[in-house]
Amino acid sequence: MNIQVYKNYEAMSLAAANLLAAQVRLKPTSVLGLATGSTPIGLYRELIRQHQTADLDFSRVRTVNLDEYLGLAPDNPQSYHYFMREQLFSGINLQPENCHFPDGCAADFDQETDRYDQLCRELGIDLQILGIGRNGHIAFNEPADTFPVPTHVVDLTPSTIEANRRFFERAEDVPRKAITMGLGAIMSARRILLLAAGEEKAEAISYLKQGKADPQVPATILLLHTNVTCLVDEAAASRL
Numbered sequence: 001m002n003i004q005v006y007k008n009y010e011a012m013s014l015a016a017a018n019l020l021a022a023q024v025r026l027k028p029t030s031v032l033g034l035a036t037g038s039t040p041i042g043l044y045r046e047l048i049r050q051h052q053t054a055d056l057d058f059s060r061v062r063t064v065n066l067d068e069y070l071g072l073a074p075d076n077p078q079s080y081h082y083f084m085r086e087q088l089f090s091g092i093n094l095q096p097e098n099c100h101f102p103d104g105c106a107a108d109f110d111q112e113t114d115r116y117d118q119l120c121r122e123l124g125i126d127l128q129i130l131g132i133g134r135n136g137h138i139a140f141n142e143p144a145d146t147f148p149v150p151t152h153v154v155d156l157t158p159s160t161i162e163a164n165r166r167f168f169e170r171a172e173d174v175p176r177k178a179i180t181m182g183l184g185a186i187m188s189a190r191r192i193l194l195l196a197a198g199e200e201k202a203e204a205i206s207y208l209k210q211g212k213a214d215p216q217v218p219a220t221i222l223l224l225h226t227n228v229t230c231l232v233d234e235a236a237a238s239r240l
């Protein structure tokens with residue numbers, strides 16, 4: 001795995017944005033897999049800047065997001081739909097009909113998970129952005145005895161619920177379940193950028209150096225992918 005260490009969060013975000021911008025310029029119809037969370041915010045800010053000042057054009061780009069909380073509608077300020085609108089979509093020229101999410105309010109989750117996997121297959125993800133959880137999760141693929149392959153509904157682990165607590169006013173408001181793209185669709189992406197910043201990610205990142213795919217650290221499945229670039233700041237690299 002190609003691991004690139006940057007001095008700080010800003011440098012890491014700029015490098016990630018430049019890779020993503022190059023992808024879009026080389027293939028204006030690119031399918032981008034997008035992530036939520038604190039980590040990609042700097043990357044999204046830089047993409048907005050490049051859209052506004054350097055003609056980076058998203059008009060023909062399609063996007064698939066990794067996950068959504070169960071029971072949160074797209075207009076709920078805590079939903080990932082809302083996050084993406086606030087942090088990226090409102091600042092660039094993506095067409096709303098080209099932005100896809102798993103539906104956290106689906107009437108039938110069996111159908112919804114199948115629909116999302118089929119959509120990802122049909123679109124074909126060119127470049128997937130990933131963050132990583134403190135417990136090594138990617139999207140909401142939590143540590144387990146086996147790697148979860150299809151899109152699925154997941155019970156979030158106590159450590160993930162605790163990490164998400166900072167975005168909610170009251171602990172009891174933090175959703176306990178989510179619908180997440182599985183590792184099958186993620187691994188089908190042609191290229192993957194994994195981003196991590198901060199000391200609290202150092203342990204999870206250190207497992208990527210051990211060379212063994214272990215479902216208790218879901219991100220280690222990326223060791224089996226041939227085109228992953230891991231961009232980290234010095235703090236996240238401190239245990240490499």
Ligand code: PGA
Binds near residue numbers: 040132138
């Ligand atoms: P974060 O979350 O970017 O907010 O740290 C990443 C993740 O849990 O996947």
